[in-house]
Amino acid sequence: MEKTILLVDDEIEIIDIQKRYLIQAGYQVLVAHDGLEGLEIFQKKSVDLIITDIMMPKMDGYDFISEVQYLSPDQPFLFITAKISDQDKIYGLSLGADDFITKPFSPRELVLRVHNIFRRIHRSGETELIELGDLRINHANHEVHIGQESLDLTVKSFELLWILASNPERVFSKTELYEKVWQEEYVDDTNTLNVHIHALRQELVKHASSNTPVIKTVWGLGYKIEKAR
Numbered sequence: 001m002e003k004t005i006l007l008v009d010d011e012i013e014i015i016d017i018q019k020r021y022l023i024q025a026g027y028q029v030l031v032a033h034d035g036l037e038g039l040e041i042f043q044k045k046s047v048d049l050i051i052t053d054i055m056m057p058k059m060d061g062y063d064f065i066s067e068v069q070y071l072s073p074d075q076p077f078l079f080i081t082a083k084i085s086d087q088d089k090i091y092g093l094s095l096g097a098d099d100f101i102t103k104p105f106s107p108r109e110l111v112l113r114v115h116n117i118f119r120r121i122h123r124s125g126e127t128e129l130i131e132l133g134d135l136r137i138n139h140a141n142h143e144v145h146i147g148q149e150s151l152d153l154t155v156k157s158f159e160l161l162w163i164l165a166s167n168p169e170r171v172f173s174k175t176e177l178y179e180k181v182w183q184e185e186y187v188d189d190t191n192t193l194n195v196h197i198h199a200l201r202q203e204l205v206k207h208a209s210s211n212t213p214v215i216k217t218v219w220g221l222g223y224k225i226e227k228a229r
Contacts, residue, residue: 003118004028004045008038008052008064009080014103018051021107022114035059039067049117050077051110054092065095076117080105112183130165133211133228135204137165146207156181157200164215164225173222197223 005027009015012033019029030045032038036058042050050068054061061079068075078099079092092100098117101110128140136145142158144151153161159181164172178186178193186193201215208214211228218224 002026002028003048004030005114006030006032006038006041006045006047006050006052008032008035008050008056008061010034010053010056017107018110021111025111025114027114035061035064035067038064042068043071048076049098049114050075051080051114052077054079054081054088062091062095065097069096078113078117080110106185108179108185109183112179115180116183130162132165132168132213132225134209135165135213137162146204146212147209149207151203151207153200153203154196157196157203160196161200161225164223165213168213168225168227171218171221171224177223 003026005022007015007018007022007029008031009018010033015031015033019031022029030041030047032041034056035052038050038052039059041047050065052061052064056064059067061081065077065079068077076098077096078101079097080101080103081088081092082103089100098120099113101113128138130137130139134147137158138144139162142155144153144158144161160177163177163180174193175186178184182192197215204212204215213225213227216224216226
């Protein structure tokens with residue numbers, strides 16, 4: 001089912017760009033130009049995520065979110081704003097914001113952040129444990145075991161393994177993996193992803209048995225994790 005996002009911002013050009021990129025990414029998008037209009041829409045429509053500016057006429061983002069939380073305390077939301085002080089960020093996050101993006105930013109960054117919020121929400125309702133052969137991955141405590149042996153992985157290597165193991169046999173492009181884990185635009189000549197994949201493979205091989213899945217390179221496409229045969 002398509003997710004519905006409510007965009008609330010008084011800058012028309014910015015909101016038009018955000019809307020276009022989010023629709024291209026597969027989301028339904030509702031638009032409001034101040035907090036009052038956003039609240040009216042929220043009361044009438046089912047919304048999966050709110051993206052709101054802070055400095056707006058009639059009702060600012062803080063007051064808007066406070067009203068939303070009164071109606072729906074668990075409503076996911078993120079702030080987009082030109083306010084960049086640590087105090088502003090701390091206050092926004094203290095309200096329960098799922099993310100906080102400062103202007104200027106790229107529309108692709110916004111889409112990636114939205115993807116990650118929905119992935120976290122989706123994951124919170126599912127098991128945090130993956131088992132493939134004798135490989136066990138516990139996302140709640142970031143532990144990885146092969147049999148009784150514990151693997152020593154960096155945070156990024158862990159996230160790479162989690163994404164691959166969550167979708168065994170699926171081929172992920174380098175661009176997709178990089179942008180999911182590093183949350184920034186992939187550059188073709190970057191070696192960062194290759195280095196982390198190499199280190200991850202080495203750690204898997206160090207403890208592997210005949211029942212351990214392996215990370216395969218699919219030439220010209222990307223990487224996948226393959227169950228032991």
